[in-house]
Amino acid sequence: MSEKNREGKRTARERLAVEREKQKTAEKRRRGLIVGASVVCVLGLATVIGVVAANSGKDGGSDSAGPVVPPSGAVGEDGTAIQVGKESAGATLTVWEDFRCPACKAFEQAYGPTIEELTGSGQLKVDYHLVTLIDNGMGGAGSGNAANAAACAQDAGKFAAYHKVLFDNQPMESDDAFAADDRLIDLAGKVDGLVTPAFRSCVEDGKHDSWVAKSHEAFQKGGFTGTPTVLFDGENIYKDRSMTPEKLKRMVQEANKG
Template identity: 75%
Template sequence: MSEKNREGKRTARERLAVEREKQKARDKRRRALIVGASVVCVLGLAAVIGVIAANAGKDDDESAGPVVAPSGAQGKDSLAIPVGKESAKSTLTIWEDFRCPACKAFELAYRDTIHELTRKGQLRTEYRLATIIDGNMGGSGSAKAANAAACAQDAGKFPAYHDVLYDNQPPEPDDAFADTGRLIELAGKVDGLDTPAFQECVKNGTHDSWVEKSNKAFTTGDFSGTPTVLLDGRNIYQDRSMTPAKLKQLVQDANK
């Protein structure tokens, strides 16, 4: 083989190696960002119409019984479940649906950072629950899981149960969370949560009307889908440059 041919093959191998490294970097970036319309649980027009039709002629606060907010809920109409110290200088607002795959992707990518910042008193997180997958895919798993999470908040176990629900999220078309028995079974993964009081709350749908009201606040808000993640009012989920490391830096800078 001539020296020219050997040089050509070596150059081709080097180009291939460079392209492979670039592809690895792109893949890593995609995993870190967890951003894009292809993974966002979009609030479709049909879902909005369905919500309006379902609630036509009903009193907002009584369509599913009296509105019972979970213990410690705050904000307008007590729709936010707070985690962290009120003295934290940054507030992260997260609109989520427990059946939403994009919400799970966000949680798996960011929650360790969020938990760390919350433990340090640097970040206060407000969780707000939506049920758009029930409207888009059919079923009631989003609503029942949200009620169960509110029941966990009553027991002071919301953060842990919230994470368990995402760790055990069924495929989007599978309405497994509609089974209250499954929701109670998952409570067994959280120390001290699976109590008669929690079971009764889940089975009776104690917070169903609160969940309905929370979802209405989402559907009538200026949101395109779940998750919607706001850091001090800024939508960071739509920021393609956002990563867990950048979120951490922004919060730490605010706390200096």
Template identity: 70%
Template sequence: MSEKNRDGKRNARERLAAEREKHKAAERRRRTLIVGASVVCMLGLAAVIGVVAANSGKDDSAKKAGPVVAPSGAQGQDALAIPVGKEGAKSTLTVWEDFRCPACKGFETAYRSTVHELADAGKLKVEYHLATLIDGNMGGSGSRRAANAAACAQDVGKFAAYHDVLYENQPEETKDAYADNDRLIELAGKVDGLDTPAFRACVRDGTHDTWVVKSDQAFRNGHFGGTPTVLFNGKNIYQDQSMTPAKLKKMVEEADQG
């Protein structure tokens, strides 16, 4: 074997080893999400995308749902963002989340009161984007159906309240309880004025299913590290281990005064 061939093979092995180490390091970074005290996210998006692709086609009900029907008041590119808070707020928190995701619940539990306080004060606008990552990772359809139900709640101005109820009652990650439309409708009873014939029909018909699929595709196209992914004024603070509700509040208040 010529010296040139040996050098070529050695360089190829070295590049492969370096690439493997790069992927291992990226995976370690993806596996840790610290929220407040400490919330661990065990979902690496790169691994999950492969599972999503492998499972595509197993549940085509969303594909048969018809045209994309965005929920009332949805904003942003392709109307994929559900806004909460004052339109003119100087700060925007963009949250990509999955109602079956335990780390998303951890984020909501730690930050909910602070986010509500800042939004109610007109200092912060929150844009929620819904993903179905756990459906692809664990199987099932609870992420999609819960997202559809949340979009149905948005149609009547009840998204924020129903959003919180879904996290407060989140089933275990391995239990696809949100695949049951009756359970989603039952939880709507915890939000004043939400459990109506129109809401029930929207949930059962999967009115926004195709919109949810489109939202999830945008999430995957964004190459984010997992759920939740949180952007503050466009900056990804998802892996900022020093981030706390108090620090977020300070950032918002400084922007509001600037």
């Protein structure tokens, strides 16, 4: 083989090695972006702690100065949770979430069908705590107003259905679309029988605004690191990288055996 041919093959191999290295780097970057997107509401907390501290007592679109009016059937310490499922369920999931949080939407879309199945079968009850992390960090009122509207849906016995609609129709994190009462009421039209004069008035008057502020205050006092925070019988499972809907289902089934 001539020296020229050997040089050409060596150059080709080097180009191939460089191209493979580029592909590996691109794949690592792609995975990093996926992971980063999934925890955006957690990482964002570090930059908003100062804002939250500086605005203690001010809570996005929630008016903490008014009387605290819990939604119907509120449970938990200080009545700051909305429970879905049967009280007799053998396992409890506690979820702290923000309707503007993309990571919360990702969790609900991935685990929602399993949670619905388990609550429907009486094996699991879920305590939802609604917070306003994005309002405090980015400004706006969408987290608080959506949480108030969800509490209004709870009054009508339709929290779970409206909860799903809000996450299915979540705007971009930087878009404060949920601040508009008309938008929240329009979305309520996707839930049969939810839009009534009572619901409309509850949303427009901010009936549960102070309750939402109280719920967010409980989130801060709990020392949680971001949203969503998901606790299974008190243990944080959202940080478990091996967690899957199927694994959660097995954990719930095991808890119900006892």
